[in-house]
Amino acid sequence: SGGAHVVDDAEVETPGLCHVESWLTGFGSGRGLANLSPACTFHALPSIEFGAATSLTMDAGRILINNNSGGITFSGATAAITNSAAATLTITGTGNTTISGPVVQGTGAQGLSNSGSGTITLTAANTSQGALTANTGLIVLGGAAGAWTGNGAAQSIATSPGGTLRLDNSSFSISRLGAGTAYTTAGGRLDFIGHSAGTSQSFGALTVNLGTTA
Numbered sequence: 594s595g596g597a598h599v600v601d602d603a604e605v606e607t608p609g610l611c612h613v614e615s616w617l618t619g620f621g622s623g624r625g626l627a628n629l630s631p632a633c634t635f636h637a638l639p640s641i642e643f644g645a646a647t648s649l650t651m652d653a654g655r656i657l658i659n660n661n662s663g664g665i666t667f668s669g670a671t672a673a674i675t676n677s678a679a680a681t682l683t684i685t686g687t688g689n690t691t692i693s694g695p696v697v698q699g700t701g702a703q704g705l706s707n708s709g710s711g712t713i714t715l716t717a718a719n720t721s722q723g724a725l726t727a728n729t730g731l732i733v734l735g736g737a738a739g740a741w742t743g744n745g746a747a748q749s750i751a752t753s754p755g756g757t758l759r760l761d762n763s764s765f766s767i768s769r770l771g772a773g774t775a776y777t778t779a780g781g782r783l784d785f786i787g788h789s790a791g792t793s794q795s796f797g798a799l800t801v802n803l804g805t806t807a
Contacts, residue, residue, distance in 0.1 A: 642666040645694075648673065651680035651703065659688035659711060666690075672697035673717070674705075681723060685709040696721040698744060707732050707756065720744035727756030727781055734769040735761035742771040747797070750774055752781030759784040762792040773797040 640663035643649065648669045659665050665688060667673035673694025674682060679701030684690050686709045695717040696703060704723030707713045707730040716736030722743040725732065734741060739761075741748065748771060752758050758781070760769040766788035772795040776783065779802040785794060 640664055640666065642668055643673070644668050645670050648675060649682075650674075650699070651676040651682060652678045654681045654683070657682060657684045657686075657690075659684055659686040659690055659709065661686075661688040664689040664691060664711075667692045667694055669694040671695075674703065675699040676701060676703040679723075680704070681706055681726075683708050684711075684713055687711055689714070691716070693717060695719050698722050698746075702748075705732075715739045715741070718742070722746045722748045724749045724751055725758070726751040726753070727758045728753045729755040731757045731759060733759045733761055735759070735764075737765045738767070740767060740769045741774075742768075743774070745771065747771075747773055747775070749777065750783075751777040752779070752783060754780030756781040757784055758782070759786065760794060761786045762788045764788075766790060766792045768794060770794060770796065775800070778802065 641661060643666070645668065648671065649667065651674070667690075671694070673692055673696065675697040676699040681704035683706040689711045690713045692713065692715045696705060696715070696719040698720045702723035703721040704726065705713070705721070706726040706728055708728040709730050712731040712733060714733045714735065716739040718738045719741050720743065721741065725741045733739070741750065750758055750770065762769070763786045774796055775798045776796055777800040
């Protein structure tokens, strides 16, 4: 019952279940393409997780369009995202993205940017030395370990109109940013949620661009 079984690449697909095939075509220095089988549409999936054995390695700036209603999670324990050359991962779309594994500094600075309407939540101790930028949407550093510290090296954060960067210490009180982190704003918001036992956060230089307020 439930429809006919379909044989795809010598595997039997179960009726009523959403089967996804994905592979990469030329994800090198040019633009990459991830292919999904027609069994499902990306935005209709309940959730997608790139787990412990998966690491997204960047060799140039990339754009991830996340319109999945169930969200996307990067949970690689050693390095959820890293880089072999200076790069920025820009996430767009309406879906929420959780990065529970660390963004690890590789070769050159590894940046992360939100240019969509969804939320990016980081809950690991990230060692990336690139910029963390909320162009639009919301970026949250939270949980027991969520921090963007640059592993002791200088790094930066930035917000633009429509973007919010939130340092959430409501449940755990830790330093979410490196002490010398430079903050550049052209609008947007920097939210700081303190802990009931008290919380402090140090910053480096503050730059307010023309026509904005801090």
